[in-house]
Amino acid sequence: MAKKRILSGMRPTGKLHLGNYVGALENWIKLQDEYENYHLVADYHVLTTDLSTDEIYQNTLEMVADWLAAGLDPVKSPIFRQSQIKEHTELFLIFSMLITKARLERNPTLKEQVRDLNIENLVYGHLGYPVLQAADILLYKGDAVPVGEDQLPHIEITREIARRFNTQYAPNDPVFPEPEGMVTNFARLPGLDGHRMSKSLGNVILLSDDVETVRQKLRKAVTDPQKLRKNDPGRPEVCLVFTYHKKFNPGEIPVIEKDCRSGALGCVDCKLNCASKINQMLAPILEKRKTYEKNINLVKDVLSDGEKKAKVIAQQTMNEVHQKMKMG
Numbered sequence: 001m002a003k004k005r006i007l008s009g010m011r012p013t014g015k016l017h018l019g020n021y022v023g024a025l026e027n028w029i030k031l032q033d034e035y036e037n038y039h040l041v042a043d044y045h046v047l048t049t050d051l052s053t054d055e056i057y058q059n060t061l062e063m064v065a066d067w068l069a070a071g072l073d074p075v076k077s078p079i080f081r082q083s084q085i086k087e088h089t090e091l092f093l094i095f096s097m098l099i100t101k102a103r104l105e106r107n108p109t110l111k112e113q114v115r116d117l118n119i120e121n122l123v124y125g126h127l128g129y130p131v132l133q134a135a136d137i138l139l140y141k142g143d144a145v146p147v148g149e150d151q152l153p154h155i156e157i158t159r160e161i162a163r164r165f166n167t168q169y170a171p172n173d174p175v176f177p178e179p180e181g182m183v184t185n186f187a188r189l190p191g192l193d194g195h196r197m198s199k200s201l202g203n204v205i206l207l208s209d210d211v212e213t214v215r216q217k218l219r220k221a222v223t224d225p226q227k228l229r230k231n232d233p234g235r236p237e238v239c240l241v242f243t244y245h246k247k248f249n250p251g252e253i254p255v256i257e258k259d260c261r262s263g264a265l266g267c268v269d270c271k272l273n274c275a276s277k278i279n280q281m282l283a284p285i286l287e288k289r290k291t292y293e294k295n296i297n298l299v300k301d302v303l304s305d306g307e308k309k310a311k312v313i314a315q316q317t318m319n320e321v322h323q324k325m326k327m328g
Contacts, residue, residue, distance in 0.1 A: 006037045007039075008037070008039060008147070009039055009082070010042060012043055014059040014062045015208050017205060017207065018197070018204065019189045027182070029072055041080065041303075064303065066208065069289035074305065085139075087315065088132070091139050099160070103157070104127050109154060110129070130158070133154050175321060189243070189247065207286075219268075224267075233263045235260075245277070
């Protein structure tokens with residue numbers, strides 16, 4: 001029985017942080033033995049919010065280096081840039097004819113982005129972001145898409161577009177599957193200040209941070225505001241560091257929770273322990289990343305090989321699309 005196919009990707013924003021790892025990358029690595037995976041560097045998607053292209057290529061190399069260092073295997077999981085496969089934009093154009101402006105404006109993720117980014121003049125490309133995302137997924141006939149909770153509305157739009165195309169052009173022999181969104185159990189990791197983890201907010205721990213940097217960053221992490229001294233009883237449920245312990249140090253959770261509530265555990269020691277566990281997790285990633293930093297051509301080769309593989313599938317899909325639309 002053939003493996004089901006996954007298509008997933010990220011916008012190239014440079015070095016990745018723990019939130020990227022927990023929310024997506026960790027799951028990709030686990031799934032690559034169970035599914036046939038394709039991983040997209042969504043460089044065209046960057047243009048929806050920033051027209052500058054000066055740093056896209058370097059950010060791509062940094063991000064892919066993190067993917068590889070964390071354990072993504074390019075043999076099992078081809079990695080490629082969206083911009084190098086022209087079929088993405090062609091399918092995006094076709095799909096744009098199958099969805100209304102009103103439907104796209106109802107997208108709750110878009111509404112949240114417009115509010116958070118204080119966007120006054122929404123560009124067509126940003127409004128149509130989910131349509132390009134649908135083209136990215138369906139070009140490779142993805143059966144499943146690992147996403148954060150905020151991306152589920154986009155997956156629903158992808159499913160609607162797949163249905164509309166199949167109904168219109170291939171009612172007896174559907175071209176596209178209707179992919180399912182796969183949400184990770186630990187989809188969101190807060191930043192060091194308790195807000196959304198983002199490099200622009202300066203509240204992140206990078207996968208490439210060294211031991212001392214992680215320690216220093218954890219020292220500044222917010223904790224229970226009512227626990228001012230070591231002997232004060234704490235409330236783990238409102239402490240950011242306890243949230244990190246649950247992810248990176250689950251074995252000690254009962255003891256940490258008990259000692260925090262009793263006041264036996266101070267915040268300084270708690271943070272040092274958490275930093276130690278995070279550093280243990282990051283150690284093999286840092287070691288492997290050094291190889292790619294010393295020879296960036298290894299990353300470039302991975303992209304080149306992945307783009308060749310992606311191109312074959314993209315062309316096959318578009319040939320089928322053209323045939324069904326009688327535009328071959």
